[in-house]
Amino acid sequence: MIPQEIIQSLSVSTPSKIVLLVLDGLGDISTGEGTPLEVADSPNLDRLAAEGILGRTDPISPGITPGSGPAHISLFGYDPIRYQIGRGVLEATGINMSLTPSDVCTRGNFASMDEKNLITDRRAGRIPTEENRRLIDLLSKEIKEIDGVEVILETVKEHRFVAVFRGEGIDGRLAETDPQALGVKSLDPAPLDPAAEFTSSVVRKFIDRANRVLAGERPANTFLLRGFSKLPDIPSLEDLYRLKPAAIAAYPMYRGLAALVGMEILKTGDSIADEFATLEENWSLFDFFFVHIKKTDSYGEDGNFPKKVEIIEETDRLIPRLLALKPDVIAVTGDHSTPAVLKGHSWHPNPLLIRAATVRRDACSSFSEAECQRGGLGRLPALEVMPLLLAHALKLEKFGA
Amino acid sequence: MIPQEIIQSLSVSTPSKIVLLVLDGLGDISTGEGTPLEVADSPNLDRLAAEGILGRTDPISPGITPGSGPAHISLFGYDPIRYQIGRGVLEATGINMSLTPSDVCTRGNFASMDEKNLITDRRAGRIPTEENRRLIDLLSKEIKEIDGVEVILETVKEHRFVAVFRGEGIDGRLAETDPQALGVKSLDPAPLDPAAEFTSSVVRKFIDRANRVLAGERPANTFLLRGFSKLPDIPSLEDLYRLKPAAIAAYPMYRGLAALVGMEILKTGDSIADEFATLEENWSLFDFFFVHIKKTDSYGEDGNFPKKVEIIEETDRLIPRLLALKPDVIAVTGDHSTPAVLKGHSWHPNPLLIRAATVRRDACSSFSEAECQRGGLGRLPALEVMPLLLAHALKLEKFGA
DSSP states (O other): OOOHHHHHHHBOOOSOOEEEEEETTOOOOOSSSOOHHHHSOOHHHHHHHHHSEEEEEESSSTTOOOOHHHHHHHHTTOOTTTSOOOHHHHHHHHTTOOOOTTOEEEEEEEEEEOTTOOEEETTTTTOOHHHHHHHHHHHHHHOSEETTEEEEEEEEETTEEEEEEESTTOOOOBOOOOOSSSSSOOOOOOBSSGGGHHHHHHHHHHHHHHHHHHTTOSSOSEEEEEEEEOOOOOOOHHHHHOOOEEEEESSHHHHHHHHHTTOEEOOOOSSHHHHHHHHHHTGGGOSEEEEEEOHHHHHHHTTOHHHHHHHHHHHHHHHHHHHHTOOSEEEEEOSSBOOTTTTSOBOSOEEEEEEETTSOOOSOOSOSHHHHHTSTTOEEEGGGHHHHHHHHTTOBOOBOO | OOOHHHHHHHBOOOSOOEEEEEETTOOOOOSSSOOHHHHSOOHHHHHHHHHSEEEEEESSSTTOOBOHHHHHHHHTTOOTTTSOOOHHHHHHHHTTOOOOTTOEEEEEEEEEEOTTOOEEETTTTTOOHHHHHHHHHHHHHHOSEETTEEEEEEEEETTEEEEEEESTTOOOOBOOOOOSSSSSOOOOOOBSSGGGHHHHHHHHHHHHHHHHHHTTOSSOSEEEEEEEEOOOOOOOHHHHHOOOEEEEESSHHHHHHHHHTTOEEOOOOSSHHHHHHHHHHTGGGOSEEEEEEOHHHHHHHHTOHHHHHHHHHHHHHHHHHHHHTOOSEEEEEOSSBOOTTTTSOBOSOEEEEEEETTSOOOSOOSOSHHHHHTSTTOEEEGGGHHHHHHHHTTOBOOSOO
16 A cells, blocks of 8 residues: 555645545345345446446455444545544544543443442443433533543433543553443453553542442443543544545534544534535535445344345435536445344445546446446455545546656 | 565576566546557457456556556566655666766756746747757856766757766755746755755756856756656666566666666667567567557557557557567556546556466456456556566465475
């Protein structure tokens, strides 16, 4: 892979426009009748495939199943090994908390423990978000600061919240407290580096004080902390590729990921049609649009094959509105596969479709895993998609004389 | 990619012979009727394809459009990121100037400026080569040395020349003086590193003195300098692969590139038939031949699709003469694509054909982008072609016991 710094030096700003349409968890495996993409009635995507070029991408490398963070980071053109985004940061940016570069964030899960402090439910029965809010208000009132370190708590959803530690000399290299098992105590947030001793003692005190505040609550009388992390030192898409990028995503985490790489986050609604309307309204203002569709992944995670098919078909019906905008480059892909039969993310390559006047067309005539396998782009790391999109939009100058 | 040093340790000298036939800018994209390679009547190349194995190469990596330098360096088996060749060096070696490792070379373009020193033409109306020679003679007579640094000037063609600075303590890390725009002054050759302060002052004095010499000339009353560079520290093909390599190229820049990696440059004529005659005459003397055909690229750059087709057909008719020599390995490929519709280099993969008794044949029966896409070699970096050619010629020993 060519160093990012070289691609940066070749990037030029042009009026051409790129749309990266991500159907989260799109790829699947067939259990007989075909994959959701193969079964779906999607004439518009098929037309794009016929006019463009297909291929397959490995989100990270063969066999590696990515979380949403690294999968998107790759797609945006950043080496997912070099730029690892902690779970805490991911949650915090997903709910639009503004972080300073020195903040340590962690994701909290409200949990239940018995009188011997043994964990009985790692998610406190997935308490309603409103109950979470009440508990976070309570904790926030009681615990504002520990040894000079400010503590900021925010509800995310159901049992999930974010804790941010802000102050001098804090360090995110701490062990997670979630034992990932029931009938045992939560773990100590031990320092993983001597520089994190102070932060470790602050977090221990935070847990002790919070447990006292929650002592009378049921079922959420404690919590588990995961993914202590700081903002990564990551260049923006504008710095790297001279893009003016915008993100359209109904789900917070994807807005957070887009914000991390400097995309402007556009307000949008809950439906796919709302997202396409947002694209239309903002078309003249940006030259790169990341449009994120969540529910292909959600239904994959639920093992709901027919609903995953429906989301593909719903998206397909909106493609003519995208085409009417006359983008120079359209890419349709997933961030990772979420096979319905596996009910979770997987390592299978993503289907990829690129449609532009500058592609070398292949013989493919529909958009599916099988067609992508014989597509002209072959198989490539997802990290190489962004340079390809820039190239097809004629936004990259020649390397060397 | 396996480290070059390991391939070096496995290389053995054998009597087998390899021909690397490069049709510059060969790859293209179809705008309906097919690509030039698909449209061309080329039964001999098709026969080679049927007897061999096809594939596609990325000159650098997906999406990256290379200049001729990095594209050829890759094909010759050198990492184009590790070995970057400056424009000045490329021009100087292209006209057979012999350089010492400490020389700083730069490409000069004669230009026109008005009475306020604002650039009015960055190429001085592309003055005839003879006029260039007259001006270079004049400058060479007036400026031989500056602060102990020898200045060597050579005409290239039309408005282009090479300036070489030779002496103690010089350094090529200087800014280019070409503003890449009209109506502005030329730029200062500022040092990009403190070590280049002295060289910067020498080049400034050179420009001042030269501008005084040229003051009365029209239209070439000044010049712009680009691509200050030194010879890269690059091992020869003989050192690396125990080859005895020769280059047959009608165009100077490609002779220069071949000379950089230690190929013997064979005298040849302007036509493709001349190049094949040179191959025949020198067949017994070398075991690796790089044969370069320029005009597929030139016509691609001109957007001249039919002429690009003709060059492929002209080459095809000469293939029987190549076969009569009974090479052990024949590779036919491009260095990069030059789609006629884009009128310039592009990032699209190169078609690649390898014909040898040792290939695992695929099902392809003609040489075209579409066939190469389904070829048995798949898609690989151009950098990996050279080890493949050595392997097919049985010039690489086993790695490990």
